[in-house]
Amino acid sequence: MTIPVLTIDGPSGAGKGTVSRLVSKKLGWNYLDSGSIYRSLAIALQKLSVSVTDVTAVTEVASSMVLEFECGDELVVKLKGENITVQLGLETTGSIASQVAAYPEVRKVLLKKQQDFRQLPGLVADGRDMGTVVFPEAEHKVFLTASAEKRAARRYKQLIEKEIDANIVEITNEIEARDRRDRERETAPLVMAENALYIDSSDLTIDQVVEEVLNLIR
Numbered sequence: 001m002t003i004p005v006l007t008i009d010g011p012s013g014a015g016k017g018t019v020s021r022l023v024s025k026k027l028g029w030n031y032l033d034s035g036s037i038y039r040s041l042a043i044a045l046q047k048l049s050v051s052v053t054d055v056t057a058v059t060e061v062a063s064s065m066v067l068e069f070e071c072g073d074e075l076v077v078k079l080k081g082e083n084i085t086v087q088l089g090l091e092t093t094g095s096i097a098s099q100v101a102a103y104p105e106v107r108k109v110l111l112k113k114q115q116d117f118r119q120l121p122g123l124v125a126d127g128r129d130m131g132t133v134v135f136p137e138a139e140h141k142v143f144l145t146a147s148a149e150k151r152a153a154r155r156y157k158q159l160i161e162k163e164i165d166a167n168i169v170e171i172t173n174e175i176e177a178r179d180r181r182d183r184e185r186e187t188a189p190l191v192m193a194e195n196a197l198y199i200d201s202s203d204l205t206i207d208q209v210v211e212e213v214l215n216l217i218r
């Protein structure tokens with residue numbers, strides 16, 4: 001029996017995380033936030049003082065890191081038993097993550113860790129290459145995007161709500177730099193899968209996006 005997978009790919013701040021979590025709850029399926037794996041690697045590198053330019057060392061850390069995910073109301077991530085959820089959300093973490101995510105060796109090592117999330121009764125997987133590389137055979141695929149201004153404004157709001165210091169100009173610059181890196185890298189760049197449903201969430205509410213995604217499954 002094949003385990004169903006719904007992939008939701010798109011640039012940062014498009015609402016993938018929120019939508020994926022809500023959809024996975026409605027369906028009773030498991031949830032993979034693949035960005036949090038790259039972000040956890042970024043934190044592990046910082047803790048071990050490994051340079052992001054040292055591909056061999058970065059790949060070694062990627063293959064040996066021990067992660068635990070607790071998917072309650074909020075996603076809790078532990079690295080070697082330590083709760084790293086707060087650091088995970090920082091913009092600098094995302095920036096380091098996108099630098100090391102460009103290494104093919106790193107992506108290869110993290111591939112199986114992501115595919116292991118495919119468990120019954122189904123999986124909602126959010127990221128950049130879920131529908132193109134990690135689960136190319138998924139029967140339901142979505143590409144979720146929004147204008148750069150809307151994405152920066154949402155990220156800003158998210159950080160302020162979490163009481164993390166934020167500056168809208170810096171966030172816009174960081175989001176644009178990260179998107180450029182994610183779209184232009186050679187391995188698993190951010191592109192829309194051929195058979196994906198395209199949704200622009202700029203002028204939609206979260207509930208409207210969730211409804212569109214659920215319609216695809218129904």
Ligand code: C5P
Nearest residue numbers: 012034035036038097098101127128129
């Ligand atoms: O989605 P999130 O913003 O948490 O991802 C952080 C970074 O991890 C992205 O900017 C991207 O470079 C990388 N990433 C990736 N492939 C994925 C998920 C995230 O390269 N499937």
